[in-house]
Amino acid sequence: MKVLYFAWLRQQVGVAEEALALPANVETVGGMLEWLRGRSERHNKALQDLSVVRVAVNQEYARVDDPVSDDDEVALFPPVTGG
Amino acid sequence: MKVLYFAWLRQQVGVAEEALALPANVETVGGMLEWLRGRSERHNKALQDLSVVRVAVNQEYARVDDPVSDDDEVALFPPVTGG
Amino acid sequence: MIRVQREDFDVGLELDSLARDNHVIGGIASFIGTVRDIAGDRSVSAMTLEHYPGMTEKQLAKVEAEARARWPLEASLIIHRYGRLEPGDRIVLVAAASAHRQAALEACAFLIDWLKTKAPFWKLEEGDTGGTWVEARAEDDAAAARWSSDAATQE
Amino acid sequence: MIRVQREDFDVGLELDSLARDNHVIGGIASFIGTVRDIAGDRSVSAMTLEHYPGMTEKQLAKVEAEARARWPLEASLIIHRYGRLEPGDRIVLVAAASAHRQAALEACAFLIDWLKTKAPFWKLEEGDTGGTWVEARAEDDAAAARWSSDAATQE
Numbered sequence: 001m002k003v004l005y006f007a008w009l010r011q012q013v014g015v016a017e018e019a020l021a022l023p024a025n026v027e028t029v030g031g032m033l034e035w036l037r038g039r040s041e042r043h044n045k046a047l048q049d050l051s052v053v054r055v056a057v058n059q060e061y062a063r064v065d066d067p068v069s070d071d072d073e074v075a076l077f078p079p080v081t082g083g
Numbered sequence: 084m085k086v087l088y089f090a091w092l093r094q095q096v097g098v099a100e101e102a103l104a105l106p107a108n109v110e111t112v113g114g115m116l117e118w119l120r121g122r123s124e125r126h127n128k129a130l131q132d133l134s135v136v137r138v139a140v141n142q143e144y145a146r147v148d149d150p151v152s153d154d155d156e157v158a159l160f161p162p163v164t165g166g
Numbered sequence: 167m168i169r170v171q172r173e174d175f176d177v178g179l180e181l182d183s184l185a186r187d188n189h190v191i192g193g194i195a196s197f198i199g200t201v202r203d204i205a206g207d208r209s210v211s212a213m214t215l216e217h218y219p220g221m222t223e224k225q226l227a228k229v230e231a232e233a234r235a236r237w238p239l240e241a242s243l244i245i246h247r248y249g250r251l252e253p254g255d256r257i258v259l260v261a262a263a264s265a266h267r268q269a270a271l272e273a274c275a276f277l278i279d280w281l282k283t284k285a286p287f288w289k290l291e292e293g294d295t296g297g298t299w300v301e302a303r304a305e306d307d308a309a310a311a312r313w314s315s316d317a318a319t320q321e
Numbered sequence: 322m323i324r325v326q327r328e329d330f331d332v333g334l335e336l337d338s339l340a341r342d343n344h345v346i347g348g349i350a351s352f353i354g355t356v357r358d359i360a361g362d363r364s365v366s367a368m369t370l371e372h373y374p375g376m377t378e379k380q381l382a383k384v385e386a387e388a389r390a391r392w393p394l395e396a397s398l399i400i401h402r403y404g405r406l407e408p409g410d411r412i413v414l415v416a417a418a419s420a421h422r423q424a425a426l427e428a429c430a431f432l433i434d435w436l437k438t439k440a441p442f443w444k445l446e447e448g449d450t451g452g453t454w455v456e457a458r459a460e461d462d463a464a465a466a467r468w469s470s471d472a473a474t475q476e
Contacts, residue, residue, distance in 0.1 A: 007371055007443035008454045056441070059376035075373060075441075079457030082370065082401060082442025083267075083354050083413050083433055090216055090288035091299045139286070142221035158218055158286075162302030165215065165246060165287025166199050166258050166278055166422075178333020181353065189358035189408035196351050197426060198336065203344035253344035267433060268464060271352060275426045309423060 001070045003036070005046075006077035009053065012046035022070040029055050030064035032074065052078055084153045086119070088129075089160035092136065095129035105153040112138050113147035115157065135161055167242070168226045170217065172249040174256060184241045185263050191240045195274035196261035203253035205300065210293045213300075215248045215257065218286035222246070229280045233262065236276065237269040244277060246285065276313050283310040322397070323381045325372065327404040329411055339396045340418050346395045350429035351416035358408035360455065365448045368455075370403040370412065373441035377401070384435045388417065391431065392424040399432060401440065431468050438465040 001022045005013045026035050033055070037044045047053060055062045056075040068074060084105045088096045109118050116138070120127045130136060138145045139158040151157060169175075177198060185191045203210055226244050233242055241263040251257060260281065262273035289300040324330075332353060340346045358365055381399050388397055396418040406412060415436065417428035444455040 004373070006373055006441065007445070056373070056376055059373075059379050061439075075376065077373070077441060078443060078454065080438065080441050081444045081455040081457055082372070082440045083437035083461075087218070089218055089286065090290070139218070139221055142218075142224050144284075158221065160218070160286060161288060161299065163283065163286050164289045164300040164302055165217070165285045166282035166306075176333060177336055178331060181332055185353075185355060185409070187409070189356070191355055192357045193355065194353045195429070196353075197422070198340075198349040198351075199422070200340060200346055200348065201344070202347045202420060254340070254342070265357060267352070267354070268460075271426075271430045271433070274350070275430075278422060278426070305423075 001068075002073045004073070004075040006075065008078055009046050009076050012042060014042050022068070027067060027069075028064065029057065029062050029066045029068050032068050033064070036076075047076070054079060084151075085156045087156070087158040089158065091161060092129050092159050095125060097125050105151070110150055110152075111147065112140065112145050112149045112151050115151050116147070119159075130159070137162060167244070168223055168230060169245045170219075170222050170226070171245065171247060174247070175245050175259060177256070177259060180243060180245065180259060181261060184243055184261055188240050188263070190265050191263045192265050193267040193270040194261060194263040195267075195270040196259065197274055197278045198256055199258040199278070201251045201253050201255045201257060205291055205293070205298075208291070208293050208295060208298065210253060210291045212250055212252045212292045214250045214290045214292070216288045216290065217246075217248045221286050225285045226281065229277060229284055232280065233273045233276050237262070237264060237273040238266065239264050239269065239273055242273065242277070244281065246281070246287065248287065279306075279309040279313060282306045322399070323378055323385060324400045325374075325377050325381070326400065326402060329402070330400050330414060332411070332414060335398060335400065335414060336416060339398055339416055343395050343418070345420050346418045347420050348422040348425040349416060349418040350422075350425040351414060352429055352433045353411055354413040354433070356406045356408045356410045356412060360446055360448070360453075363446070363448045363450060363453065365408060365446045367405055367407045367447045369405045369445045369447070371443045371445065372401075372403045376441050380440045381436065384432060384439055387435065388428045388431050392417070392419060392428040393421065394419050394424065394428055397428065397432070399436065401436070401442065403442065434461070434464040434468060437461045 004017050037047045084103050120130045243261040245259045260277035262270045264270040291298045398416040400414045415432040417425045419425040446453045
């Protein structure tokens with residue numbers, strides 16, 4: 001699985017992108033976020049308030065119940081501020 | 084009094100502008116319209132349906148009850164269609 | 167700013183001038199009206215815009231002043247042409263610039279809606295069936311009416 | 322049409338291209354977003370717009386398609402810049418052209434409102450107090466929300 005981070009999430013996690021192997025028992029966006037939190041102190045801190053974290057799976061917005069698999073491109077970022 | 088006509092009112096009356104002496108007993112826009120109707124058959128026909136005639140006195144929109152005097156610039160025209 | 171003129175205008179230049187050197191501005195909303203080649207089911211080959219010089223400028227200035235009283239605008243613009251125009255030609259440009267996007271968007275819509283029912287212009291269309299004076303549309307009155315009274319407090 | 326680019330754009334040229342040779346068009350509404358030199362009470366000397374290449378284009382295309390499904394548009398345009406920008410610089414241009422004025426005005430407002438809450442861009446402001454990531458505003462969510470469900474039938 002490819003995981004991308006943007007804006008302050010990128011700064012807090014410390015990388016823009018990482019290639020990870022998603023455990024077989026993690027099947028939803030919510031489960032993936034839990035699992036990512038456990039990867040490091042930086043991940044945990046960056047993802048501590050999920051109300052300010054948006055998730056895209058294969059470049060489409062996703063919710064915590066949506067499915068996710070090891071083939072997906074996942075992105076985590078704050079609420080958008082373009083325009 | 085200067086009276087200006089625009090668009091199809093100008094075509095129907097047959098002149099773009101006329102200088103008229105307003106009778107002393109005509110004091111409102113409504114009275115003036117009645118008086119203008121009596122000036123000629125063309126005036127009468129052009130002003131027969133007042134629902135499609137707008138009046139400006141000194142370049143401001145006016146209603147039938149508004150005062151009018153011989154010093155005024157009066158304009159008669161159809162509902163506007165700019166923009 | 168108000169301009170009533172026979173000649174065309176340069177939209178890019180006008181919008182640039184509106185905002186130049188004012189860095190409080192966050193958004194510029196504009197509307198360009200153009201001549202269509204059909205009106206209802208008639209084909210239109212050209213139109214002539216007649217207006218009432220003097221009253222036109224006065225009424226456009228009132229429309230602009232009303233917009234500036236209702237919304238916090240940094241700049242505003244109305245340019246309206248008169249004379250003979252062909253399909254595709256620009257007729258009018260209105261623009262509103264503000265620190266705030268919604269103010270600019272609403273003021274722009276207000277400018278064109280009010281102008282349509284207040285500024286003394288009349289369109290004579292030339293087409294297959296000769297010259298036809300365009301009739302005022304009930305939708306335009308309705309569009310203008312939605313800005314009356316309480317609309318000012320929606321912001 | 323969608324464009325995501327680092328370089329500036331020419332507003333006059335873009336709006337001309339949008340309407341050229343289509344004489345069904347009666348109105349072109351547009352909105353230009355620009356960089357302000359203040360944000361809240363902080364002074365801003367520059368900002369950097371980060372985005373998510375690929376997803377940005379995909380989301381902007383969806384916003385445009387939604388506008389075209391809701392209103393009878395003849396043409397539409399979204400250009401959004403990324404990279405470092407200074408106060409007064411243009412960030413975004415949206416435009417909608419239609420036979421009908423209200424359709425163009427509403428679609429234009431919709432494009433910018435939806436873009437603001439859907440397109441993956443993030444602003445990092447540089448100012449007196451260092452770099453600050455701009456926070457999403459509740460007003461922007463509210464502005465986007467007014468277009469949901471029933472708004473499509475207001476036309």
